[in-house]
Amino acid sequence: MTSTPGPEATNTPPPRNSAAPSSGALEAAGALPVVIVGAGLAGLTVALHLASQGQRVEVLAKRNLGEGATAWAQGGIVGVLGSDDSVESHVRDTQDAGAGLVDEQTARFIAENSAQAVGWLVDQGVPFSPDPDGPLGLHLTREGGHAVRRIAHAADATGKAIHDALLAKAQAHPLVTLRERWMAVDLITSRHVGQPEEGPRCYGVYALDIGAQRVETLPARAVVLATGGVGKVYRYTSNPETATGDGIAMAWRAGCRVANMEFIQFHPTCLYHPQERSFLITEALRGEGAVLRLPEGLPGGVGGSRFMPAHDERAELAPRDIVARAIDFEMKRHGVDHVWLDATHLGEAFLKEHFPTIHARCLSLGLDIAKQPIPVVPAAHYTCGGVVTDLSGRTDLPGLFAVGEATYTGLHGANRLASNSLLECVVIGRTCADGILNTPVAATAAVPSWDESLVEDADEQVVIAHNWDELRLLMWNYVGIVRTTRRLERALHRIQLLKGEIDDYYANFRVTRDLLELRNLVVCAELIVRSGLLRHESRGLHFSRDFPHTLPVSFPTVLTREARSLPR
The missing domain is CATH 3.50.50.60 (FAD/NAD(P)-binding domain)
Structure with missing residues (x-):
């Protein structure tokens, strides 16, 4: 795989700090903090x-x-x-x-x-x-x-x-x-x-x-x-x-x-529970012998069976990308919302000593991991x-x-x-x-102060909330564990529209944490999608149905704001 061209520089709103530089230079550079x-x-x-x-x-x-x-x-x-x-x-x-x-x-x-x-x-x-x-x-x-x-x-x-x-x-x-x-x-x-x-x-x-x-x-x-x-x-x-x-x-x-x-790593085992959507079940639990199983009650009597050995000889100790894809495959294959991580055979004393946080958190949610398997799903990690x-x-x-x-x-x-x-x-x-x-201290320079004279308070915060939800949902559906070129192209088109809306909002209203985070997320979403479109193979955390094979030689995907290829 040859080195990849970067996207063209995107239009950005004019600098918010458009006031004239403040008089005098900054304090001596050597006295400045890092x-x-x-x-x-x-x-x-x-x-x-x-x-x-x-x-x-x-x-x-x-x-x-x-x-x-x-x-x-x-x-x-x-x-x-x-x-x-x-x-x-x-x-x-x-x-x-x-x-x-x-x-x-x-x-x-x-x-x-x-x-x-x-x-x-x-x-x-x-x-x-x-x-x-x-x-x-x-x-x-x-x-x-x-x-x-x-x-x-x-x-x-x-x-x-x-x-x-x-x-x-x-x-x-x-x-x-x-x-x-x-x-x-x-x-x-x-x-x-x-x-x-x-x-x-x-x-x-x-x-x-x-x-x-x-x-x-x-x-x-x-x-x-x-x-x-x-x-x-x-x-x-x-x-x-x-x-x-x-x-x-x-x-x-x-x-x-x-x-x-x-290359976004999806952790294979995040707790699947309506009251706790971001609690990680550490990989060390599998390192100590916990195994992944299908939920009970599936047709054909496969419920409760262990499935990782069929996907990789290292089973539950395979790298995270393999385990996450295996879970994703089994969930889609059987139409289930989660799989089970079974650590019951390790015993209550062992689990309390080595995994006290997980044991206590799950117990607070009504899950005794010493007696029942843990419902888990992959999540961006x-x-x-x-x-x-x-x-x-x-x-x-x-x-x-x-x-x-x-x-x-x-x-x-x-x-x-x-x-x-x-x-x-x-x-x-x-x-x-x-x-x-060890880097020589640079010369001082006068910098302008932040200027908000041309902006006003936002009239409707619902715009930020709506764009935030739409961005995260389309990334989950189109740019997740398994990808296709068509999904990535659709995601990129919508991201560019969202980015235009967000940049316009940023240029006209005073900044808030939510607005700044949304502005940064949409930039990163575009970088993820553009990188995925440039990789015409499946490798590591990037799996494409359109390019399922791994090329014999490959290179990092390097993006630059200049519209040219980077020599390697």
């Missing part, structure tokens, strides 16, 4: 490393500090720690899961730094599940796609344990300022400051103080996008409300390349593509860095290996901080 957009593991890792070396940091969290995706992560973080493990083994498993699109240099770098990353988290006070006989005194578990046990975890709530520990460190550090309920509107770039002589770069962000409903100008030494993925572009997702693709959309509007957006960066988080725009799920480093390829995501945040978070500190 502004980090996002307060999850990626953002806090960068913040703590920068602050430890004397750099002032401002971290923006668009909701409450604990509401990001990190706190929702259950499984754990990869660490090549055991005597039965090796960097080569981890790289090989990452490549196998990534279906031929993993960048080997990136995978090796991440694996080589995995032990250091886990050790750093231990030093920050993360209470991983202990094992006196385990490496570093930690209990290691196994998840789908891994050859050995190499997942350090804190029971079944690893993300929360990590986030709580790092958040406490950040809150206690005098050089870290945490701004809760602040949302980035857009990046301040050279087009705002009159194209200075040193060329394009990022100078900061415009950010909405949601409580005060006021947009502020935040100049910065550097900006780090740590905004997470795009799960909320789909109707069903395991992601929190924050996963609206803000960083990807802002970087795209600023001219950065975006890659592999067609992880964005394997994003803003193109190097191994120090640098983007195409000087002064702009990105870390975590918002990025494409080449690690995940066409499908993310379980628990590599938290590892990537910690490893690249450290190198990103080093990259910022």
